[in-house]
Amino acid sequence: MAQQFGADTKRVAALREGIERWRQARPKTRPMPAPLWEEAVCLARQHGVFRIKAALGLNFESLKERVERRSPASACASSSFIEMSGAQLLMAGSVVEVSDGHGRQLTVRLAPGSALDVAQLVAAFGRREP
Numbered sequence: 001m002a003q004q005f006g007a008d009t010k011r012v013a014a015l016r017e018g019i020e021r022w023r024q025a026r027p028k029t030r031p032m033p034a035p036l037w038e039e040a041v042c043l044a045r046q047h048g049v050f051r052i053k054a055a056l057g058l059n060f061e062s063l064k065e066r067v068e069r070r071s072p073a074s075a076c077a078s079s080s081f082i083e084m085s086g087a088q089l090l091m092a093g094s095v096v097e098v099s100d101g102h103g104r105q106l107t108v109r110l111a112p113g114s115a116l117d118v119a120q121l122v123a124a125f126g127r128r129e130p
């Protein structure tokens with residue numbers, strides 16, 4: 001697998017392990033969780049649907065359909081995070097994005113000088129029922 005996926009070899013292996021854990025623990029009628037599909041789609045866009053479906057043991061048509069549905073502007077592994085202090089965030093303003101495993105996302109844009117208890121926001125968002 002190392003030669004097939006280069007720098008993403010560990011990423012593919014970790015996803016394969018996650019899918020296997022889900023398969024062993026899942027009720028038989030439950031679909032695979034969205035975060036696992038999202039990671040598979042990102043990898044398939046980089047390495048090809050057939051190669052990723054084979055490496056992960058996924059259905060070709062299901063993966064292909066999800067790859068085709070995903071917007072080209074969707075961020076996959078290209079997202080980056082920058083560590084900033086609280087003071088820097090307050091001076092510059094910021095965007096807080098929270099998503100759950102059911103496809104819901106909350107985006108909060110803070111103006112410079114605004115304050116927000118991010119921990120409370122995330123906890124409240126997580127308590128919502130799917």
